[in-house]
Amino acid sequence: MLSILDGLNDNQKEAVTHIKGPLLIIAGPGTGKTLTIIRRILYLIHTGIKLHEIVGLTFTNRAGQEMRERIDPYLEKNGEGLFLGTFHMFGLNILRKYYNRDFRLIERKEQIEILRSLTDGTLKKAQEQLNYISKIKNLYETSSMKDSIFLKYEEILKNKNALDIDDLIIKAMELIRTCDKVRTDISRLRHILIDEYQDINPLQYEFIRSLYSLTENICAVGDLDQAIYTFRGADIEHFLNFEKDFKGAKTLFLKDNYRSSKVIVHASQFLIKHNKKRVEHPLEPISLECSNKIRVITVNNEYEEAKIVVKEIENRMGATTHYSLAQNDFRGLWDSNYRFSDFAVLFRTNNQADIIRDAFIDSGIPYQLIKDVFYEEINEIEDRLKTYINEPDREKTLSHILDYAFGVTAKEELLGIKRNLFLAYRNFPVEIALKKILDELYLFKSADAFNINVNAVSLMTIHMSKGLEFKVVFITGFEEGLIPYSLARGEKDIEEERRLFYVGMTRAKDELFLLCSEKRHIHGTEKETKKSRFFYEIPEKFLESTYISKKDKQKKKPKQQSLF
DNA sequence: AAATTAGCCCTTTTT
DNA sequence: GGGCTAATTT
Structure with missing residues (x-):
């Protein structure tokens, strides 16, 4: 108990220990935001909250990974059960468990192909339409979801048993709202933490609301002054409206900057x-x-x-x-x-x-x-993986593929995913195991950037x-x-x-x-x-x-x- | 079908 | 200036 609050200033201590009801933590640059989140999670656990009752949502793999690395040493069983990761990964977990185990995740390249087939065939038009569809999803404009191009696109995805990256959040949210089994599962959650709340888009907001309706505890961390992604649909109004949105919310400031002169x-x-x-x-x-x-x-x-x-x-x-x-x-x-x-x-x-x-x-x-060198890199991986297809021993081939694909990214937290993929696709034809493994790799696109x-x-x-x-x-x-x-x-x-x-x-x-x-x-x-x-x-x-x-x-x- | 040329538009970017 | 694409030439 004493050690959890050790070395924290008064603002940070309050942010760590205020665990009832909605909380907004305004964390300016260099104020020890990650440290505070980590201590808060440890504090929650100390008060008797179980690891699987907490979910921490981040925007990037980098952020999720950093938290993971810093908190795991303090937890038993390497923090198993505690979700710390992106919205998309959280959605993916729900979908794999309850939606349909063998759907495929499609990547931009294939999205463009689909839209080419639906429009005049030019790349320009296809890109335009893809942006339009993605915008509808991320701004969660339900009225536009009846547009013919949108419906046609969704139909093709459905026939392909495929989802696009935005669907990971949309479909997961629909499941949470409509499927009792999922609701029961989600309602085990008691605390949601959201990092970079100033960069949240309307879809993510809706998703959070769906979770919140079941948990009643939310802690958002962010800094409006560092909102730099409104150009891709983030809406700073969510941050400004937090106190109105979540009844009984408290706002705290971390005001000491430890970083800069x-x-x-x-x-x-x-x-x-x-x-x-x-x-x-x-x-x-x-x-x-x-x-x-x-x-x-x-x-x-x-x-x-x-x-x-x-x-x-x-x-x-x-x-x-x-x-x-x-x-x-x-x-x-x-x-x-x-x-x-x-x-x-x-x-x-x-x-x-x-x-x-x-x-x-x-x-x-x-x-x-x-x-973003990953796009080039992944094409290389793809070419290389294809050379493994002809090997006679299928399990060995799959293992090679995974070694190669994940070896390139070389991230610790990928090892679990690697093992799961091996078990999941052991019995699939190699070609199929391959468009799927690549699909999941796309989720880790920039994990290696820095x-x-x-x-x-x-x-x-x-x-x-x-x-x-x-x-x-x-x-x-x-x-x-x-x-x-x-x-x-x-x-x-x-x-x-x-x-x-x-x-x-x-x-x-x-x-x-x-x-x-x-x-x-x-x-x-x-x-x-x-x-x-x-x-x-x-x-x-x-x-x-x-x-x-x-x-x-x-x-x-x-x-x-x-x-x- | 491949090679060449002419025209176009130019951010930021995660998953 | 240059990367990309569509149009035109060979």
């Missing part, structure tokens, strides 16, 4: 306060040290921008060139207080990555470019950086057109862009660099740029601006002459 916390707070649509809540740095100012560096072009990033990293690592060749030379690495993995370079759009990556290749600094154990500088979009932290963060392209992005027009869009930039800023623990290039190639043509409007929303006292430009000297000369 004083300057970074204060500067980012000044920025985010420009948003009108938000819940005001305090956020204070624990750190009292007088820290470095945020460095705003203006350079001539995007190549210079990349060079500056590399140079600043080299300065901190102590060594000079070609680390990959210098494995026996420990001097630089040994002296440094930094590891390469302490640095992150963030950008708004993926096409900014190339120039930055090239600069890293030139310098020899190890880097990991974090993006590897925290690799000692390399991380390069990624700001979106991908959510939930991560680094000693030193470089945000590149700090210009109008990129931050905020040019397509963001209305107040609502700009506020989301501001939140995105806020997420980027608050990834930094010690040092934050904002890089601004005077010129940049946009769709091939060079354009003059302006500093981001967000620059002017951060008080000057937090900033240290530097101007590095090749034109520098030429510009200054005429100015001086004019003085005489």
Whole structure:
């Protein structure tokens, strides 16, 4: 009991021990959100709640996995019975148990094929219609579910005994609502925890409500200031309405930031306060040290921008060139207080990555470019798996397939799934066991995207950086057109862009660099740029601006002459 | 059927 | 500028 609350601050303790009725925990960046959730689960268990009476829902496998890893050591039998994972995995579990054991999960590629057959055959139209159907499902627009294209698509899926990824939630919810057996099973649940509540979409909301009607206990954790996915259907109104939605709800704030320096916390707070649509809540740095100012560096072009990033990293690592060749030379690495993995370079759009990556290749600094490589990877896996089909021993073949498919992702929590798949498909023809195994692999699409154990500088979009932290963060392209992005027009869009930039800023623990290039190639043509409007929303006292430009000297000369 | 050319549009992205 | 696709040529 004492140890469960050990090391927690007062806000966190309250969040852990308030276990009756609905609770909203507003957890700003770096406030110990995951720790609090974990301790809360341990506390629930301590009060006599059983593992199988708790369900924790996350948006990404990464988040679910992180919690799993951190909580399992404290639990008997490796936490068996406690569900911690994505909405989709939770839905899948219900469906496999009660719906139809051998339905197939179809992936985007096949969805497109189906819609091609239903429309004029062009990819463009098919994509358009797929987005439309997915939107209907995720916004849970029941009235549009009578549209002819929707019905035709559903009919084909039904004939194929297939579900799409959105159906994992929809069909599971329908079962919960209509099937007594499932209701009985679900009603064993007593506590629902939902992470990242600000990014919930209407479908997920409906799903939660269905669960809540049976459990009466809900704990939502999130931070409106970090809502960056409204563009794909997340609705921040759910967060704003939590107290109205769930009778008797209590709201708590975690207000101590353990992650970032004083300057970074204060500067980012000044920025985010420009948003009108938000819940005001305090956020204070624990750190009292007088820290470095945020460095705003203006350079001539995007190549210079990349060079500056590399140079600043080299300065901190102590060594000079070609680390990959210098494995026996420990001097630089040994002296440094930094590891390469302490640095992150963030950008708004993926096409900014190339120039930055090239600069890293030139310098020899190890880097990991974090993006959705899984699609390419899975095609490779597919090809490789097909070569196993001809082997005579079926069980052996299946085992090979699973080894290969899951070996690539190499995640501990996949081992159980691997075993289950083996048992389930042991008696199926190999080809069928194969479109199914791949199907389930798709659910783990981005599980490998970021590897925290690799000692390399991380390069990624700001979106991908959510939930991560680094000693030193470089945000590149700090210009109008990129931050905020040019397509963001209305107040609502700009506020989301501001939140995105806020997420980027608050990834930094010690040092934050904002890089601004005077010129940049946009769709091939060079354009003059302006500093981001967000620059002017951060008080000057937090900033240290530097101007590095090749034109520098030429510009200054005429100015001086004019003085005489 | 393969090869070439002309036209198009350009975010962010999980499951 | 370049990746993708549809249209056109060979």
